[in-house]
Amino acid sequence: MSVLPLGRSRTDQELRPQQRRxxxxxxxxxxxxxxxxxLGFLVFTLWPVLYSGYLSLTDYDVINDPNFIGLENYxxxxxDPKIRLALWNTFIYTVFSVPVHIIVSLLLAMLLNRVTGxxxxxxxxxxxxxxxxxxxxIGILLLLLFNGxxxxxxxxxxWFGIPGPSWTTDPAWIQPGLIIMSLWTLGASTIxxxxxxxxxxxxxxxxxxxDGANSWQTTWRITLPMISGSLFFLTIVNTIAAFQTFxxxxxxxxxxxxxxxxxxxxxxxxxxLFQQAFEFLHMGYxxxxxxxxxxxxxxxxxxxxxxxxRMVYYEGDGNG
Amino acid sequence: MAETQLERAxxxxxxxxxxxxxxxxxxxxxxxxxxxxxxxxxxxxxxTVMFTYPLLWLVSASFKPRSDVFDNKLIPETFxxxxxxxxxxEAPLALWLGNTAVVTVLSAVLxxxxxxxxxxxxxxFRFRGRDLLFGLVLATMMLPGAVTMIPTFxxxxxxxxxxxxxxxxxxxxxxxxxxxxxxxQFFLGLPRELFEAARMDGANNWHLFTRIAxxxxxxxxxxxxxxxxQAAWTDLMRPLIYLRDSSTxxxxxxxxxxxxxxxxxxxxxxxxxxxASVITTVPMxxxxxLGQKHFVRGIATTGSxx
Numbered sequence: 001m002s003v004l005p006l007g008r009s010r011t012d013q014e015l016r017p018q019q020r021r022x023x024x025x026x027x028x029x030x031x032x033x034x035x036x037x038x039l040g041f042l043v044f045t046l047w048p049v050l051y052s053g054y055l056s057l058t059d060y061d062v063i064n065d066p067n068f069i070g071l072e073n074y075x076x077x078x079x080d081p082k083i084r085l086a087l088w089n090t091f092i093y094t095v096f097s098v099p100v101h102i103i104v105s106l107l108l109a110m111l112l113n114r115v116t117g118x119x120x121x122x123x124x125x126x127x128x129x130x131x132x133x134x135x136x137x138i139g140i141l142l143l144l145l146f147n148g149x150x151x152x153x154x155x156x157x158x159w160f161g162i163p164g165p166s167w168t169t170d171p172a173w174i175q176p177g178l179i180i181m182s183l184w185t186l187g188a189s190t191i192x193x194x195x196x197x198x199x200x201x202x203x204x205x206x207x208x209x210x211d212g213a214n215s216w217q218t219t220w221r222i223t224l225p226m227i228s229g230s231l232f233f234l235t236i237v238n239t240i241a242a243f244q245t246f247x248x249x250x251x252x253x254x255x256x257x258x259x260x261x262x263x264x265x266x267x268x269x270x271x272x273l274f275q276q277a278f279e280f281l282h283m284g285y286x287x288x289x290x291x292x293x294x295x296x297x298x299x300x301x302x303x304x305x306x307x308x309x310r311m312v313y314y315e316g317d318g319n320g
Numbered sequence: 321m322a323e324t325q326l327e328r329a330x331x332x333x334x335x336x337x338x339x340x341x342x343x344x345x346x347x348x349x350x351x352x353x354x355x356x357x358x359x360x361x362x363x364x365x366x367x368t369v370m371f372t373y374p375l376l377w378l379v380s381a382s383f384k385p386r387s388d389v390f391d392n393k394l395i396p397e398t399f400x401x402x403x404x405x406x407x408x409x410e411a412p413l414a415l416w417l418g419n420t421a422v423v424t425v426l427s428a429v430l431x432x433x434x435x436x437x438x439x440x441x442x443x444x445f446r447f448r449g450r451d452l453l454f455g456l457v458l459a460t461m462m463l464p465g466a467v468t469m470i471p472t473f474x475x476x477x478x479x480x481x482x483x484x485x486x487x488x489x490x491x492x493x494x495x496x497x498x499x500x501x502x503x504x505q506f507f508l509g510l511p512r513e514l515f516e517a518a519r520m521d522g523a524n525n526w527h528l529f530t531r532i533a534x535x536x537x538x539x540x541x542x543x544x545x546x547x548x549x550q551a552a553w554t555d556l557m558r559p560l561i562y563l564r565d566s567s568t569x570x571x572x573x574x575x576x577x578x579x580x581x582x583x584x585x586x587x588x589x590x591x592x593x594x595x596a597s598v599i600t601t602v603p604m605x606x607x608x609x610l611g612q613k614h615f616v617r618g619i620a621t622t623g624s625x626x
Contacts, residue, residue, distance in 0.1 A: 027445070033438060034438050037434075041456070047471065049467055052467050062474070111363045111367075112364065124616050125612060128619070132607070133601050136554070137572075137600055137601045140579055144390075149390075195620035244465065251576055274557070294464055
């Protein structure tokens with residue numbers, strides 16, 4: 001009998017009759033093991049999703065019972081200038097941060113792929129380190145490093161004779177600051193891409209070189225197609241995350257402390273939703289906002305999947 | 321939280337976490353070109369400075385007197401422990417750290433055990449509708465947290481738990497889609513023979529899980545523990561939603577309160593904010609160095625199959 005991993009199950013013919021009789025008992029045992037998730041799914045996913053749909057059609061402030069108002073929340077969202085602002089900010093943040101994030105991660109991964117042994121381990125550690133920093137602390141670092149008068153960033157720009165802007169107070173520069181700061185934690189993506197690069201079979205490069213391809217050509221014709229699956233994955237995941245970005249911007253620009261300057265430029269969708277729900281107690285309105293976010297994320301992900309399917313090379317697929 | 325979970329969520333080759341993968345490519349590309357080598361090292365060096373300097377800056381600033389915090393010198397001109405004493409007096413830090421420890425340990429342990437159970441249920445047993453059900457597990461990862469956030473709050477509010485630490489960890493009793501996925505991938509790589517042999521020897525289902533499967537997948541369990549430990553420690557949104565009294569704060573929530581009070585808030589004491597940031601961050605850095613191998617391998621294996 002060959003060794004069969006659990007991942008490959010035996011066909012019915014291979015099962016002995018006694019095992020087949022055990023099936024019913026099997027089902028009971030399986031459900032027992034899965035029961036924590038089933039319970040959690042019903043209570044903390046399925047019911048909340050349905051109830052949130054209902055709440056989005058009501059006016060609800062937690063204290064008084066939900067008051068059914070039909071689609072009024074959705075109508076109100078169309079006229080709320082802050083929704084438009086929050087959507088725009090989130091859109092800009094996503095459109096700029098995600099591609100830059102992936103391109104820089106890829107460049108670093110390619111550099112890292114040229115180094116081996118101890119040095120490679122050292123750099124991987126260093127690149128991942130910022131990812132361990134709590135997002136609250138990253139929000140604070142943003143305020144400190146990008147401080148207009150005496151922050152480190154403007155200090156460095158000063159060496160090159162560039163007068164740095166007021167990153168944290170000038171509405172035009174708040175977004176760029178947030179985007180740049182978000183790049184600080186791209187080390188995890190670099191490590192994912194490095195793993196993908198290391199999985200590209202060396203024979204491909206060898207035969208390409210025999211055919212006279214230079215490294216520019218091998219990068220575009222071999223490397224990128226071979227790691228397109230990982231690039232695609234990172235694009236989807238980072239886009240979804242960017243749509244929901246909250247903690248760093250909330251820490252730096254919202255909360256009870258800040259009243260000195262306009263933070264409109266940092267009003268991301270998740271922040272406005274949070275304010276509506278838990279600061280203004282507009283639970284119905286916030287639920288409607290959550291559903292809009294859900295639909296946007298879903299639509300964007302589906303578009304990416306459709307486009308991605310054409311561009312991603314899967315091994316054995318033959319349509320690279 | 322949703323973002324970090326998703327970020328790690330893609331086909332993990334079975335049992336990949338157990339072993340270091342051999343490099344498929346011999347590492348001797350283009351030794352010959354000195355310019356390329358110089359550029360490589362320069363690029364990596366620059367990146368190293370970018371990634372580490374902010375943290376070094378933060379630690380260094382925490383040892384500077386108030387007037388020097390922004391002097392951007394790596395070595396403090398006047399070295400002082402004063403800030404740490406001040407923070408300790410200004411804020412109930414021991415309490416916050418204690419609360420965070422409770423939430424973090426409970427979250428990590430509970431989610432690891434429950435996810436492992438569920439993952440085992442999906443990996444070992446075969447029953448009708450299994451793949452459909454597992455598809456549902458994966459589908460929940462796509463759901464933005466905002467959709468369930470409000471009703472979940474209402475559940476805890478109804479149970480009178482708002483203002484306590486319970487909502488921050490109790491949901492972890494029910495497993496978490498990403499970890500279920502990760503651990504199942506791992507279980508799928510175990511040889512079925514092992515379990516059939518154990519069954520011959522009279523082991524029941526529970527024994528198969530606790531005595532054979534769990535010990536064999538220790539590396540994946542460690543990855544789960546570490547990832548959740550970090551997620552629970554650094555979370556801000558849920559403490560913002562559920563915690564009211566400063567005595568119940570976790571350390572990130574407390575740090576935000578300190579920022580609001582001493583950062584802007586009219587009285588500019590950035591040295592307090594800086595020092596509290598260091599105190600919040602250092603445990604994660606320690607965690608990272610303790611479990612470095614697991615973090616890097618865990619993250620590397622997640623994205624490897626499109």
